[in-house]
Amino acid sequence: MSTSPVRPAGRLRGAAACLVVGYAALLASFVIRHPFALTALIPLGSLAVGLGIVLWLRAVVAEMRAKGMV
């Protein structure tokens, strides 16, 4: 399966965006300490960070595939 050379870069931007959202949500949890907010911000931040890492891994794999390394 061929992979477009543009896609890894797009995934990388997506990963960076998710990580920024994750950082922002978890940093906000230090400021907004209402129970409702924490119930939302901690899972949201953790999921965003997790998703960012997954997208980054996919970008790395896609780039390696594009270069014929795997």
Place this chain on the structure above:
Amino acid sequence: MLISVLIAVVGLSLLVTVMRSGAMRAAPGWRTLAFVAFCALPVLFAASAIQANLSYMKRVAFCGSCHIMQNHVASLTYDDDEPLSSVHYRNNFVQQDHACYACHVSYAMFGGVRAKTNGMRHVWAYATKGDKAKVELYEPYDNANCLHCHGTSQRFAEVAEHTEEDNFMARVGSGQLSCLNAGCHDEGHYWDGKYDGASDDASPSESDSTATGGDDDVD
């Protein structure tokens, strides 16, 4: 928390640097830098942020940040020897900053996890159900939380009611008999805010000031 914020600052800076270093992608060490920016620091930050928040959630201030808990938290400081919460808090029998956590979280392996799950159920119930009069425990209060500290204490053993019955400790240990039974230690909190400061030796002015103080935050 400060460490988490520092990690976040470094992580975000590195993320921006890596994203803007298009021409440098062939440079040695770029992959390591990308790994640190996209994986290592985010994982480290998320773990430290969650830990910092979990640690904050052990504090009385956090429990009192739910409106429905404010009477419970206020009852910690009542100058009255009847409610267990007040006796434990005022006499430093539990760490004052973590008083709620000390008595309401099971000391078993996943006690903290269960407490968090129940807390989220409380939040959900508060947000979705109409009856917001009183928070109820989801299961009977676990005697093990009392016995964790009192079980082996001399003061506990010296109470006649604790020793006059042969299988008393077996019944308490198995949960057949609750420490909070009526007539034993049944007053946990003055949760309904009815505290009147009615100790016999308190002057009327002292009683009034204590009673009105019931609505104030502990912290």
